[in-house]
Amino acid sequence: MREKRIGCNRWMFLTGLGIVLIAAILFPLLTKSEAAIETGSWGLSFRTEGETPVGNATKEQLAAYDAVYVGDETQPTIYLTFDAGFENGYMASILDTLKKHNAPAAFFVVGTYIEQNPDLIKRMAEEGHIVGNHTYHHWDMSKIGDKQTFSQELGSVAEAYRQVTGEEMKPYYRPPQGIYSEENLQMAKELGYRTIFWSLAYVDWLQDAQPTSEEAFSKLIPRIHNGAVVLLHSTSKTNAEILDALLTRWEDLGYRFGSLEELYGQSKA
Numbered sequence: 001m002r003e004k005r006i007g008c009n010r011w012m013f014l015t016g017l018g019i020v021l022i023a024a025i026l027f028p029l030l031t032k033s034e035a036a037i038e039t040g041s042w043g044l045s046f047r048t049e050g051e052t053p054v055g056n057a058t059k060e061q062l063a064a065y066d067a068v069y070v071g072d073e074t075q076p077t078i079y080l081t082f083d084a085g086f087e088n089g090y091m092a093s094i095l096d097t098l099k100k101h102n103a104p105a106a107f108f109v110v111g112t113y114i115e116q117n118p119d120l121i122k123r124m125a126e127e128g129h130i131v132g133n134h135t136y137h138h139w140d141m142s143k144i145g146d147k148q149t150f151s152q153e154l155g156s157v158a159e160a161y162r163q164v165t166g167e168e169m170k171p172y173y174r175p176p177q178g179i180y181s182e183e184n185l186q187m188a189k190e191l192g193y194r195t196i197f198w199s200l201a202y203v204d205w206l207q208d209a210q211p212t213s214e215e216a217f218s219k220l221i222p223r224i225h226n227g228a229v230v231l232l233h234s235t236s237k238t239n240a241e242i243l244d245a246l247l248t249r250w251e252d253l254g255y256r257f258g259s260l261e262e263l264y265g266q267s268k269a
Contacts, residue, residue, distance in 0.1 A: 037061055037185065039142050042069070042178035042197045049222045053199055065185035067195035071227030071263040076255045078224065079263050080105040081196065082234045083174065085138055087117050088207075090240035095123060097243045103257035105129050106196070107234070108174040111136035114160040121164050130260055131165075132172035132196065133157045142181040150187045172196055172260055194264060198231035200224065205233045213242045221249060229263070 037057045044053040055062075055069050062068055071079055082094065084107055098105055107124055109131060114121050124131050135141060136156040144150050154173060161169040173193040175184065180195070188195050202219035204211060211219075216238050220230075232239050247257075 037065075037180075037182040039181035040179070042175075042180065044199065044201075046223055050225055052225050052227065053223070055197065055199070062185075062195075062197070065182075065189045065195060066193070067185055067188075067197065068229065068263065069197035070199040070225075070229055071258070073225070073227045076226050076253075077258040077262070078250060078255050079227075079229045079258055079260060080232070081132070081174070081198065081229060081260075082107045082232050083134060084109045084113050084234045085134070086110075086113060086235060087120070088235040088237075090237065091117070091120050091234050092123075093240045094234055094243060095120075095127065095129075097247065098129070099127060100244065101247045101251070101257065103247060104259040105257075106132045106172060106260050108132040108134040108172075108196070109157070110134045110138050110176075111157045111160050114157065114164055118164045121161065125165050125167065130170050130172055131161060132174060132260075133169060133193065134174050135176055136160075138176040140177065140179050141175050141184050142179050145183065147187050147190070150184065151191055154188075154191060154193065170261075194260075196229065196260065198229045200228045201231035204236040204239055207235065210236060210238045213238060213245075216242055217246070217249070220246060221253075224250060224253065224255065227263075 040056060043056050045055075046053045052070050052073050057069075059068070059070065071077060080098070080103060082105060084091070107129060109121070114131075121131060133154050134157070135153040137153065139153065141150065141153065144153070158169040161167070171193045173188050174196050178197065185195055200220065200223055202211070202216065204216070224230075234240075
């Protein structure tokens with residue numbers, strides 16, 4: 001009887017140990033996709049050329065807040081987006097190039113850009129581009145905890161767009177400097193906005209240290225991938241100069257250009 005009891009205890013011990021080990025292995029896997037999105041600046045890790053980089057949050061985590069950073073990874077489509085904090089004399093050239101390639105784009109603008117450049121804003125809208133919301137003041141939105149202030153930052157831009165175009169601004173939002181929090185993502189969603197991050201960008205915003213065309217191509221060609229959401233700054237002299245050649249190179253690689261509305265149709269399929 002004693003031997004049976006010892007054998008039973010040993011079996012219960014080993015069974016319990018096995019359950020603990022399985023739980024230790026499976027628990028991180030089960031909870032990883034459910035983990036909270038941490039406050040921070042959007043970042044990417046490029047592990048393999050030509051493939052989607054790993055972001056600070058997963059596609060699934062972002063989708064819960066109507067946010068995206070990449071489109072359909074099975075399709076050779078590129079989504080062009082430009083951030084515009086001020087006008088540096090290059091927007092007209094950028095629009096000319098986009099028109100030449102029949103490439104739709106989204107321009108994320110601050111409130112003063114709309115007020116100071118109404119003709120360019122009208123042209124964007126007339127040529128089928130999306131004018132997105134980059135907040136009025138370009139503040140760190142993760143420091144804004146109340147919905148009223150958050151709403152005012154976006155609402156002021158939407159009102160400026162309405163005054164210039166007579167139309168409603170489409171509900172696409174990009175956090176200034178890519179700084180975000182889960183609370184911000186939730187507030188944007190509640191206000192009807194879709195938050196747009198990116199899966200490809202490079203250091204193009206330093207006015208006194210603009211990259212050479214070779215440096216730009218070395219980042220933008222090898223790292224392009226299916227469903228890429230590309231972030232470029234319209235204030236960049238280099239971007240304006242290389243855009244025609246860049247779009248041609250991507251086209252030669254078999255890519256086409258899609259709109260954010262198309263991206264959202266894919267991401268919710």
